Amino acid sequence: MVSGLPSGRRVHIAPLGYERDRVVEPVRTEVADVVYLLVDDPDRTDDDHGDVDTDADWSSPDAEDVTWPAATAYQRAVREELDDFCDARGVPVDIHNVYDVMGVTTTIAATHGDDQVFVNISTGTNVAAVGAAIACMTTAALPYSVEPESYAHDVDDGPRSSGVASIDRVPDYPIEAPTREQVHIMGYIYEQTVENPYSLNKRSLIQRANDYGLPFLANYSTESRQSEYRRLDAAIVDPLVEKGYLRLEPAGKQKNVALTETGISVYRAFQHKVGVE
Structure with a gap:
Protein backbone atom coordinates (compact mmCIF):
# COMPACT_ATOMS: atom_id res chain seq x y z
CA MET A 1 0.00 0.00 0.00
CA VAL A 2 1.21 3.49 -0.82
CA SER A 3 -0.64 6.09 1.20
CA GLY A 4 0.50 9.32 -0.46
CA LEU A 5 0.15 11.00 2.94
CA PRO A 6 2.73 13.17 4.72
CA SER A 7 5.04 11.54 7.23
CA GLY A 8 3.72 10.56 10.65
CA ARG A 9 3.25 7.45 12.70
CA ARG A 10 1.63 4.58 10.87
CA VAL A 11 -1.48 3.59 12.82
CA HIS A 12 -3.53 0.49 12.01
CA ILE A 13 -7.02 -0.33 13.29
CA ALA A 14 -8.30 -3.89 12.95
CA PRO A 15 -11.48 -5.52 14.27
CA LEU A 16 -10.33 -8.79 15.83
CA GLY A 17 -12.42 -11.63 14.48
CA TYR A 18 -11.35 -15.22 13.93
CA GLU A 19 -8.17 -14.33 12.09
CA ARG A 20 -4.43 -14.25 12.66
CA ASP A 21 -2.46 -13.72 9.42
CA ARG A 22 -4.88 -11.16 7.99
CA VAL A 23 -4.37 -9.06 11.13
CA VAL A 24 -0.67 -9.56 11.84
CA GLU A 25 0.96 -9.64 8.41
CA PRO A 26 -0.30 -6.25 7.11
CA VAL A 27 0.89 -4.63 10.35
CA ARG A 28 4.28 -6.29 9.94
CA THR A 29 4.54 -5.63 6.20
CA GLU A 30 3.58 -1.98 6.49
CA VAL A 31 5.89 -1.46 9.50
CA ALA A 32 3.10 -0.03 11.63
CA ASP A 33 4.01 1.93 14.74
CA VAL A 34 0.69 1.47 16.54
CA VAL A 35 -2.12 -1.04 16.05
CA TYR A 36 -5.52 -0.97 17.73
CA LEU A 37 -7.30 -4.29 17.97
CA LEU A 38 -11.07 -3.88 18.31
CA VAL A 39 -11.92 -6.77 20.63
CA ASP A 40 -15.48 -7.97 21.16
CA ASP A 41 -16.81 -7.16 24.63
CA PRO A 42 -19.88 -9.25 25.53
CA ASP A 43 -20.71 -6.90 28.43
CA ARG A 44 -20.65 -3.67 26.41
CA THR A 45 -23.88 -1.64 26.66
CA ASP A 46 -25.52 0.86 24.33
CA ASP A 47 -24.26 3.70 26.52
CA ASP A 48 -20.70 2.54 25.89
CA HIS A 49 -21.01 2.72 22.11
CA GLY A 50 -18.40 4.93 20.49
CA ASP A 51 -16.44 5.39 23.73
CA VAL A 52 -12.65 4.95 23.74
CA ASP A 53 -10.53 5.41 26.85
CA THR A 54 -7.61 7.29 25.30
CA ASP A 55 -5.84 7.28 28.68
CA ALA A 56 -6.02 3.49 29.03
CA ASP A 57 -3.05 1.43 30.14
CA TRP A 58 -1.93 -0.56 27.07
CA SER A 59 1.34 -1.81 28.57
CA SER A 60 0.12 -5.42 28.50
CA PRO A 61 -3.05 -7.41 27.69
CA ASP A 62 -3.71 -7.88 31.41
CA ALA A 63 -3.75 -4.11 31.97
CA GLU A 64 -6.29 -3.42 29.21
CA ASP A 65 -10.02 -3.02 29.71
CA VAL A 66 -10.62 -5.96 27.38
CA THR A 67 -12.27 -9.28 28.24
CA TRP A 68 -9.38 -11.38 26.93
CA PRO A 69 -10.57 -14.47 28.88
CA ALA A 70 -13.59 -14.58 26.55
CA ALA A 71 -11.34 -14.60 23.48
CA THR A 72 -9.83 -17.67 21.85
CA ALA A 73 -6.22 -18.65 22.55
CA TYR A 74 -5.08 -17.61 19.09
CA GLN A 75 -6.85 -14.23 19.39
CA ARG A 76 -4.88 -13.53 22.56
CA ALA A 77 -1.75 -14.73 20.77
CA VAL A 78 -2.34 -12.13 18.04
CA ARG A 79 -2.22 -9.37 20.65
CA GLU A 80 0.98 -10.74 22.18
CA GLU A 81 2.65 -11.30 18.81
CA LEU A 82 1.98 -7.75 17.67
CA ASP A 83 3.65 -6.47 20.82
CA ASP A 84 6.93 -7.90 19.54
CA PHE A 85 7.26 -5.35 16.76
CA CYS A 86 4.81 -2.47 17.40
CA ASP A 87 2.74 -0.72 20.05
CA ALA A 88 -0.29 -3.02 20.29
CA ARG A 89 -3.46 -1.84 22.00
CA GLY A 90 -6.66 -3.74 22.73
CA VAL A 91 -9.88 -1.71 22.69
CA PRO A 92 -13.30 -3.08 23.74
CA VAL A 93 -16.13 -2.87 21.21
CA ASP A 94 -19.40 -4.56 20.36
CA ILE A 95 -18.11 -6.14 17.18
CA HIS A 96 -21.69 -6.97 16.13
CA ASN A 97 -22.88 -3.34 16.27
CA VAL A 98 -22.16 -1.18 13.25
CA TYR A 99 -22.46 2.11 15.16
CA ASP A 100 -20.12 1.04 17.93
CA VAL A 101 -17.45 -0.11 15.47
CA MET A 102 -17.91 3.07 13.47
CA GLY A 103 -17.76 5.28 16.57
CA VAL A 104 -14.70 3.60 18.06
CA THR A 105 -12.89 3.72 14.71
CA THR A 106 -13.67 7.39 14.07
CA THR A 107 -12.69 8.29 17.64
CA ILE A 108 -9.32 6.57 17.32
CA ALA A 109 -8.74 8.17 13.93
CA ALA A 110 -9.57 11.60 15.36
CA THR A 111 -6.96 11.20 18.11
CA HIS A 112 -4.33 10.48 15.46
CA GLY A 113 -4.95 13.54 13.30
CA ASP A 114 -1.22 13.98 12.56
CA ASP A 115 -0.63 10.31 11.75
CA GLN A 116 -1.36 7.99 8.84
CA VAL A 117 -4.34 5.84 9.85
CA PHE A 118 -5.20 2.60 8.04
CA VAL A 119 -8.23 0.41 8.75
CA ASN A 120 -8.41 -3.30 8.06
CA ILE A 121 -11.99 -4.01 6.93
CA SER A 122 -11.53 -7.74 6.36
CA THR A 123 -10.76 -9.18 9.80
CA GLY A 124 -13.96 -8.92 11.84
CA THR A 125 -17.63 -9.69 11.35
CA ASN A 126 -19.50 -8.46 8.28
CA VAL A 127 -21.14 -5.86 10.50
CA ALA A 128 -17.74 -4.72 11.75
CA ALA A 129 -16.54 -4.40 8.16
CA VAL A 130 -19.45 -2.10 7.34
CA GLY A 131 -18.86 0.04 10.44
CA ALA A 132 -15.14 0.29 9.77
CA ALA A 133 -15.71 1.17 6.12
CA ILE A 134 -18.21 3.91 7.00
CA ALA A 135 -15.72 5.28 9.53
CA CYS A 136 -13.17 5.64 6.74
CA MET A 137 -15.71 7.51 4.62
CA THR A 138 -16.15 10.11 7.36
CA THR A 139 -12.47 10.53 8.27
CA ALA A 140 -9.07 10.63 6.58
CA ALA A 141 -8.45 6.99 7.51
CA LEU A 142 -7.64 4.66 4.60
CA PRO A 143 -9.36 1.25 4.39
CA TYR A 144 -7.66 -1.88 3.14
CA SER A 145 -8.73 -5.48 2.56
CA VAL A 146 -6.60 -8.60 2.94
CA GLU A 147 -7.22 -11.64 0.73
CA PRO A 148 -6.07 -14.91 2.39
CA GLU A 149 -4.27 -17.73 0.63
CA SER A 150 -6.65 -20.32 2.04
CA TYR A 151 -9.58 -20.75 4.41
CA ALA A 152 -10.26 -23.08 7.33
CA HIS A 153 -13.69 -23.80 8.78
CA ASP A 154 -13.67 -24.56 12.49
CA VAL A 155 -12.85 -21.26 14.19
CA ASP A 156 -12.79 -22.94 17.61
CA ASP A 157 -9.71 -24.93 16.65
CA GLY A 158 -7.82 -22.32 14.68
CA PRO A 159 -7.99 -19.12 12.63
CA ARG A 160 -10.52 -19.01 9.82
CA SER A 161 -7.83 -18.51 7.19
CA SER A 162 -4.07 -18.71 6.77
CA GLY A 163 -1.44 -16.82 4.82
CA VAL A 164 -1.79 -13.56 2.90
CA ALA A 165 -2.11 -13.52 -0.88
CA SER A 166 -2.45 -9.75 -1.25
CA ILE A 167 -3.18 -6.52 0.60
CA ASP A 168 -5.39 -4.20 -1.44
CA ARG A 169 -6.57 -0.66 -0.92
CA VAL A 170 -10.32 -0.22 -0.94
CA PRO A 171 -11.79 2.78 -2.81
CA ASP A 172 -12.85 5.52 -0.40
CA TYR A 173 -16.24 7.11 -1.06
CA PRO A 174 -16.71 10.02 1.35
CA ILE A 175 -20.07 10.63 3.00
CA GLU A 176 -21.20 13.59 5.04
CA ALA A 177 -20.88 13.12 8.79
CA PRO A 178 -22.82 15.34 11.23
CA THR A 179 -21.13 18.70 11.75
Missing part, protein backbone atom coordinates in the same frame (compact mmCIF):
# COMPACT_ATOMS: atom_id res chain seq x y z
CA ARG A 180 -19.65 19.64 15.10
CA GLU A 181 -22.61 21.98 15.73
CA GLN A 182 -25.10 19.24 14.88
CA VAL A 183 -23.34 16.77 17.18
CA HIS A 184 -23.31 19.38 19.97
CA ILE A 185 -27.07 19.90 19.66
CA MET A 186 -27.68 16.15 19.36
CA GLY A 187 -25.68 15.72 22.57
CA TYR A 188 -27.81 18.33 24.34
CA ILE A 189 -31.00 16.61 23.21
CA TYR A 190 -29.55 13.25 24.28
CA GLU A 191 -28.68 14.55 27.76
CA GLN A 192 -32.06 16.16 28.31
CA THR A 193 -34.45 13.66 26.71
CA VAL A 194 -32.68 10.29 26.80
CA GLU A 195 -30.66 10.47 30.00
CA ASN A 196 -33.34 12.63 31.68
CA PRO A 197 -37.17 12.67 31.36
CA TYR A 198 -37.43 16.15 29.90
CA SER A 199 -38.64 17.59 26.60
CA LEU A 200 -37.06 20.27 24.43
CA ASN A 201 -38.42 22.68 21.87
CA LYS A 202 -36.62 24.75 19.26
CA ARG A 203 -36.35 27.73 21.59
CA SER A 204 -34.38 25.58 24.03
CA LEU A 205 -31.97 24.67 21.22
CA ILE A 206 -31.51 28.33 20.32
CA GLN A 207 -30.77 29.17 23.95
CA ARG A 208 -28.22 26.34 24.07
CA ALA A 209 -26.57 27.57 20.87
CA ASN A 210 -26.34 31.10 22.22
CA ASP A 211 -24.95 29.93 25.57
CA TYR A 212 -22.16 28.03 23.84
CA GLY A 213 -21.55 30.49 21.01
CA LEU A 214 -22.26 28.03 18.21
CA PRO A 215 -21.23 29.70 14.94
CA PHE A 216 -24.54 29.28 13.12
CA LEU A 217 -26.01 31.84 15.55
CA ALA A 218 -22.96 33.59 17.03
CA ASN A 219 -21.99 34.99 13.63
CA TYR A 220 -25.43 36.61 13.32
CA SER A 221 -26.09 37.75 16.88
CA THR A 222 -27.82 41.01 15.87
CA GLU A 223 -30.58 39.31 13.89
CA SER A 224 -34.21 38.94 15.02
CA ARG A 225 -35.65 35.98 16.91
CA GLN A 226 -37.37 34.79 13.74
CA SER A 227 -34.02 34.77 11.96
CA GLU A 228 -32.61 32.62 14.76
CA TYR A 229 -35.30 30.02 14.10
CA ARG A 230 -34.54 30.07 10.37
CA ARG A 231 -30.84 29.58 11.00
CA LEU A 232 -31.51 26.78 13.51
CA ASP A 233 -33.69 24.99 10.96
CA ALA A 234 -31.18 25.46 8.13
CA ALA A 235 -28.06 24.43 10.06
CA ILE A 236 -29.41 21.86 12.51
CA VAL A 237 -33.02 20.75 12.47
CA ASP A 238 -33.78 20.29 8.77
CA PRO A 239 -30.59 18.33 7.91
CA LEU A 240 -31.01 16.03 10.93
CA VAL A 241 -34.69 15.43 10.18
CA GLU A 242 -33.87 14.63 6.54
CA LYS A 243 -31.23 12.10 7.60
CA GLY A 244 -33.67 10.45 10.00
CA TYR A 245 -31.70 11.43 13.13
CA LEU A 246 -34.25 13.86 14.56
CA ARG A 247 -38.03 14.02 14.72
CA LEU A 248 -40.45 16.82 15.54
CA GLU A 249 -43.29 16.07 17.96
CA PRO A 250 -46.40 18.30 18.24
CA ALA A 251 -46.73 19.92 21.67
CA GLY A 252 -49.61 22.42 21.64
CA LYS A 253 -48.66 25.34 19.41
CA GLN A 254 -45.02 24.32 19.45
CA LYS A 255 -43.03 21.29 18.39
CA ASN A 256 -40.65 19.40 20.60
CA VAL A 257 -37.48 17.84 19.23
CA ALA A 258 -36.37 14.27 19.92
CA LEU A 259 -33.67 11.95 18.64
CA THR A 260 -34.74 8.88 16.72
CA GLU A 261 -33.19 5.50 17.55
CA THR A 262 -30.86 5.99 14.61
CA GLY A 263 -30.06 9.50 15.83
CA ILE A 264 -29.11 8.14 19.25
CA SER A 265 -26.74 5.63 17.65
CA VAL A 266 -25.23 8.25 15.33
CA TYR A 267 -24.68 10.64 18.24
CA ARG A 268 -22.88 7.96 20.22
CA ALA A 269 -20.73 7.23 17.18
CA PHE A 270 -19.74 10.85 16.58
CA GLN A 271 -19.81 12.37 20.07
CA HIS A 272 -16.01 12.63 19.96
CA LYS A 273 -16.33 15.45 17.42
CA VAL A 274 -17.41 17.89 20.13
CA GLY A 275 -14.30 17.25 22.19
CA VAL A 276 -11.74 16.92 19.39
CA GLU A 277 -12.58 19.73 17.00
Whole structure:
Protein backbone atom coordinates (compact mmCIF):
# COMPACT_ATOMS: atom_id res chain seq x y z
CA MET A 1 0.00 0.00 0.00
CA VAL A 2 1.21 3.49 -0.82
CA SER A 3 -0.64 6.09 1.20
CA GLY A 4 0.50 9.32 -0.46
CA LEU A 5 0.15 11.00 2.94
CA PRO A 6 2.73 13.17 4.72
CA SER A 7 5.04 11.54 7.23
CA GLY A 8 3.72 10.56 10.65
CA ARG A 9 3.25 7.45 12.70
CA ARG A 10 1.63 4.58 10.87
CA VAL A 11 -1.48 3.59 12.82
CA HIS A 12 -3.53 0.49 12.01
CA ILE A 13 -7.02 -0.33 13.29
CA ALA A 14 -8.30 -3.89 12.95
CA PRO A 15 -11.48 -5.52 14.27
CA LEU A 16 -10.33 -8.79 15.83
CA GLY A 17 -12.42 -11.63 14.48
CA TYR A 18 -11.35 -15.22 13.93
CA GLU A 19 -8.17 -14.33 12.09
CA ARG A 20 -4.43 -14.25 12.66
CA ASP A 21 -2.46 -13.72 9.42
CA ARG A 22 -4.88 -11.16 7.99
CA VAL A 23 -4.37 -9.06 11.13
CA VAL A 24 -0.67 -9.56 11.84
CA GLU A 25 0.96 -9.64 8.41
CA PRO A 26 -0.30 -6.25 7.11
CA VAL A 27 0.89 -4.63 10.35
CA ARG A 28 4.28 -6.29 9.94
CA THR A 29 4.54 -5.63 6.20
CA GLU A 30 3.58 -1.98 6.49
CA VAL A 31 5.89 -1.46 9.50
CA ALA A 32 3.10 -0.03 11.63
CA ASP A 33 4.01 1.93 14.74
CA VAL A 34 0.69 1.47 16.54
CA VAL A 35 -2.12 -1.04 16.05
CA TYR A 36 -5.52 -0.97 17.73
CA LEU A 37 -7.30 -4.29 17.97
CA LEU A 38 -11.07 -3.88 18.31
CA VAL A 39 -11.92 -6.77 20.63
CA ASP A 40 -15.48 -7.97 21.16
CA ASP A 41 -16.81 -7.16 24.63
CA PRO A 42 -19.88 -9.25 25.53
CA ASP A 43 -20.71 -6.90 28.43
CA ARG A 44 -20.65 -3.67 26.41
CA THR A 45 -23.88 -1.64 26.66
CA ASP A 46 -25.52 0.86 24.33
CA ASP A 47 -24.26 3.70 26.52
CA ASP A 48 -20.70 2.54 25.89
CA HIS A 49 -21.01 2.72 22.11
CA GLY A 50 -18.40 4.93 20.49
CA ASP A 51 -16.44 5.39 23.73
CA VAL A 52 -12.65 4.95 23.74
CA ASP A 53 -10.53 5.41 26.85
CA THR A 54 -7.61 7.29 25.30
CA ASP A 55 -5.84 7.28 28.68
CA ALA A 56 -6.02 3.49 29.03
CA ASP A 57 -3.05 1.43 30.14
CA TRP A 58 -1.93 -0.56 27.07
CA SER A 59 1.34 -1.81 28.57
CA SER A 60 0.12 -5.42 28.50
CA PRO A 61 -3.05 -7.41 27.69
CA ASP A 62 -3.71 -7.88 31.41
CA ALA A 63 -3.75 -4.11 31.97
CA GLU A 64 -6.29 -3.42 29.21
CA ASP A 65 -10.02 -3.02 29.71
CA VAL A 66 -10.62 -5.96 27.38
CA THR A 67 -12.27 -9.28 28.24
CA TRP A 68 -9.38 -11.38 26.93
CA PRO A 69 -10.57 -14.47 28.88
CA ALA A 70 -13.59 -14.58 26.55
CA ALA A 71 -11.34 -14.60 23.48
CA THR A 72 -9.83 -17.67 21.85
CA ALA A 73 -6.22 -18.65 22.55
CA TYR A 74 -5.08 -17.61 19.09
CA GLN A 75 -6.85 -14.23 19.39
CA ARG A 76 -4.88 -13.53 22.56
CA ALA A 77 -1.75 -14.73 20.77
CA VAL A 78 -2.34 -12.13 18.04
CA ARG A 79 -2.22 -9.37 20.65
CA GLU A 80 0.98 -10.74 22.18
CA GLU A 81 2.65 -11.30 18.81
CA LEU A 82 1.98 -7.75 17.67
CA ASP A 83 3.65 -6.47 20.82
CA ASP A 84 6.93 -7.90 19.54
CA PHE A 85 7.26 -5.35 16.76
CA CYS A 86 4.81 -2.47 17.40
CA ASP A 87 2.74 -0.72 20.05
CA ALA A 88 -0.29 -3.02 20.29
CA ARG A 89 -3.46 -1.84 22.00
CA GLY A 90 -6.66 -3.74 22.73
CA VAL A 91 -9.88 -1.71 22.69
CA PRO A 92 -13.30 -3.08 23.74
CA VAL A 93 -16.13 -2.87 21.21
CA ASP A 94 -19.40 -4.56 20.36
CA ILE A 95 -18.11 -6.14 17.18
CA HIS A 96 -21.69 -6.97 16.13
CA ASN A 97 -22.88 -3.34 16.27
CA VAL A 98 -22.16 -1.18 13.25
CA TYR A 99 -22.46 2.11 15.16
CA ASP A 100 -20.12 1.04 17.93
CA VAL A 101 -17.45 -0.11 15.47
CA MET A 102 -17.91 3.07 13.47
CA GLY A 103 -17.76 5.28 16.57
CA VAL A 104 -14.70 3.60 18.06
CA THR A 105 -12.89 3.72 14.71
CA THR A 106 -13.67 7.39 14.07
CA THR A 107 -12.69 8.29 17.64
CA ILE A 108 -9.32 6.57 17.32
CA ALA A 109 -8.74 8.17 13.93
CA ALA A 110 -9.57 11.60 15.36
CA THR A 111 -6.96 11.20 18.11
CA HIS A 112 -4.33 10.48 15.46
CA GLY A 113 -4.95 13.54 13.30
CA ASP A 114 -1.22 13.98 12.56
CA ASP A 115 -0.63 10.31 11.75
CA GLN A 116 -1.36 7.99 8.84
CA VAL A 117 -4.34 5.84 9.85
CA PHE A 118 -5.20 2.60 8.04
CA VAL A 119 -8.23 0.41 8.75
CA ASN A 120 -8.41 -3.30 8.06
CA ILE A 121 -11.99 -4.01 6.93
CA SER A 122 -11.53 -7.74 6.36
CA THR A 123 -10.76 -9.18 9.80
CA GLY A 124 -13.96 -8.92 11.84
CA THR A 125 -17.63 -9.69 11.35
CA ASN A 126 -19.50 -8.46 8.28
CA VAL A 127 -21.14 -5.86 10.50
CA ALA A 128 -17.74 -4.72 11.75
CA ALA A 129 -16.54 -4.40 8.16
CA VAL A 130 -19.45 -2.10 7.34
CA GLY A 131 -18.86 0.04 10.44
CA ALA A 132 -15.14 0.29 9.77
CA ALA A 133 -15.71 1.17 6.12
CA ILE A 134 -18.21 3.91 7.00
CA ALA A 135 -15.72 5.28 9.53
CA CYS A 136 -13.17 5.64 6.74
CA MET A 137 -15.71 7.51 4.62
CA THR A 138 -16.15 10.11 7.36
CA THR A 139 -12.47 10.53 8.27
CA ALA A 140 -9.07 10.63 6.58
CA ALA A 141 -8.45 6.99 7.51
CA LEU A 142 -7.64 4.66 4.60
CA PRO A 143 -9.36 1.25 4.39
CA TYR A 144 -7.66 -1.88 3.14
CA SER A 145 -8.73 -5.48 2.56
CA VAL A 146 -6.60 -8.60 2.94
CA GLU A 147 -7.22 -11.64 0.73
CA PRO A 148 -6.07 -14.91 2.39
CA GLU A 149 -4.27 -17.73 0.63
CA SER A 150 -6.65 -20.32 2.04
CA TYR A 151 -9.58 -20.75 4.41
CA ALA A 152 -10.26 -23.08 7.33
CA HIS A 153 -13.69 -23.80 8.78
CA ASP A 154 -13.67 -24.56 12.49
CA VAL A 155 -12.85 -21.26 14.19
CA ASP A 156 -12.79 -22.94 17.61
CA ASP A 157 -9.71 -24.93 16.65
CA GLY A 158 -7.82 -22.32 14.68
CA PRO A 159 -7.99 -19.12 12.63
CA ARG A 160 -10.52 -19.01 9.82
CA SER A 161 -7.83 -18.51 7.19
CA SER A 162 -4.07 -18.71 6.77
CA GLY A 163 -1.44 -16.82 4.82
CA VAL A 164 -1.79 -13.56 2.90
CA ALA A 165 -2.11 -13.52 -0.88
CA SER A 166 -2.45 -9.75 -1.25
CA ILE A 167 -3.18 -6.52 0.60
CA ASP A 168 -5.39 -4.20 -1.44
CA ARG A 169 -6.57 -0.66 -0.92
CA VAL A 170 -10.32 -0.22 -0.94
CA PRO A 171 -11.79 2.78 -2.81
CA ASP A 172 -12.85 5.52 -0.40
CA TYR A 173 -16.24 7.11 -1.06
CA PRO A 174 -16.71 10.02 1.35
CA ILE A 175 -20.07 10.63 3.00
CA GLU A 176 -21.20 13.59 5.04
CA ALA A 177 -20.88 13.12 8.79
CA PRO A 178 -22.82 15.34 11.23
CA THR A 179 -21.13 18.70 11.75
CA ARG A 180 -19.65 19.64 15.10
CA GLU A 181 -22.61 21.98 15.73
CA GLN A 182 -25.10 19.24 14.88
CA VAL A 183 -23.34 16.77 17.18
CA HIS A 184 -23.31 19.38 19.97
CA ILE A 185 -27.07 19.90 19.66
CA MET A 186 -27.68 16.15 19.36
CA GLY A 187 -25.68 15.72 22.57
CA TYR A 188 -27.81 18.33 24.34
CA ILE A 189 -31.00 16.61 23.21
CA TYR A 190 -29.55 13.25 24.28
CA GLU A 191 -28.68 14.55 27.76
CA GLN A 192 -32.06 16.16 28.31
CA THR A 193 -34.45 13.66 26.71
CA VAL A 194 -32.68 10.29 26.80
CA GLU A 195 -30.66 10.47 30.00
CA ASN A 196 -33.34 12.63 31.68
CA PRO A 197 -37.17 12.67 31.36
CA TYR A 198 -37.43 16.15 29.90
CA SER A 199 -38.64 17.59 26.60
CA LEU A 200 -37.06 20.27 24.43
CA ASN A 201 -38.42 22.68 21.87
CA LYS A 202 -36.62 24.75 19.26
CA ARG A 203 -36.35 27.73 21.59
CA SER A 204 -34.38 25.58 24.03
CA LEU A 205 -31.97 24.67 21.22
CA ILE A 206 -31.51 28.33 20.32
CA GLN A 207 -30.77 29.17 23.95
CA ARG A 208 -28.22 26.34 24.07
CA ALA A 209 -26.57 27.57 20.87
CA ASN A 210 -26.34 31.10 22.22
CA ASP A 211 -24.95 29.93 25.57
CA TYR A 212 -22.16 28.03 23.84
CA GLY A 213 -21.55 30.49 21.01
CA LEU A 214 -22.26 28.03 18.21
CA PRO A 215 -21.23 29.70 14.94
CA PHE A 216 -24.54 29.28 13.12
CA LEU A 217 -26.01 31.84 15.55
CA ALA A 218 -22.96 33.59 17.03
CA ASN A 219 -21.99 34.99 13.63
CA TYR A 220 -25.43 36.61 13.32
CA SER A 221 -26.09 37.75 16.88
CA THR A 222 -27.82 41.01 15.87
CA GLU A 223 -30.58 39.31 13.89
CA SER A 224 -34.21 38.94 15.02
CA ARG A 225 -35.65 35.98 16.91
CA GLN A 226 -37.37 34.79 13.74
CA SER A 227 -34.02 34.77 11.96
CA GLU A 228 -32.61 32.62 14.76
CA TYR A 229 -35.30 30.02 14.10
CA ARG A 230 -34.54 30.07 10.37
CA ARG A 231 -30.84 29.58 11.00
CA LEU A 232 -31.51 26.78 13.51
CA ASP A 233 -33.69 24.99 10.96
CA ALA A 234 -31.18 25.46 8.13
CA ALA A 235 -28.06 24.43 10.06
CA ILE A 236 -29.41 21.86 12.51
CA VAL A 237 -33.02 20.75 12.47
CA ASP A 238 -33.78 20.29 8.77
CA PRO A 239 -30.59 18.33 7.91
CA LEU A 240 -31.01 16.03 10.93
CA VAL A 241 -34.69 15.43 10.18
CA GLU A 242 -33.87 14.63 6.54
CA LYS A 243 -31.23 12.10 7.60
CA GLY A 244 -33.67 10.45 10.00
CA TYR A 245 -31.70 11.43 13.13
CA LEU A 246 -34.25 13.86 14.56
CA ARG A 247 -38.03 14.02 14.72
CA LEU A 248 -40.45 16.82 15.54
CA GLU A 249 -43.29 16.07 17.96
CA PRO A 250 -46.40 18.30 18.24
CA ALA A 251 -46.73 19.92 21.67
CA GLY A 252 -49.61 22.42 21.64
CA LYS A 253 -48.66 25.34 19.41
CA GLN A 254 -45.02 24.32 19.45
CA LYS A 255 -43.03 21.29 18.39
CA ASN A 256 -40.65 19.40 20.60
CA VAL A 257 -37.48 17.84 19.23
CA ALA A 258 -36.37 14.27 19.92
CA LEU A 259 -33.67 11.95 18.64
CA THR A 260 -34.74 8.88 16.72
CA GLU A 261 -33.19 5.50 17.55
CA THR A 262 -30.86 5.99 14.61
CA GLY A 263 -30.06 9.50 15.83
CA ILE A 264 -29.11 8.14 19.25
CA SER A 265 -26.74 5.63 17.65
CA VAL A 266 -25.23 8.25 15.33
CA TYR A 267 -24.68 10.64 18.24
CA ARG A 268 -22.88 7.96 20.22
CA ALA A 269 -20.73 7.23 17.18
CA PHE A 270 -19.74 10.85 16.58
CA GLN A 271 -19.81 12.37 20.07
CA HIS A 272 -16.01 12.63 19.96
CA LYS A 273 -16.33 15.45 17.42
CA VAL A 274 -17.41 17.89 20.13
CA GLY A 275 -14.30 17.25 22.19
CA VAL A 276 -11.74 16.92 19.39
CA GLU A 277 -12.58 19.73 17.00
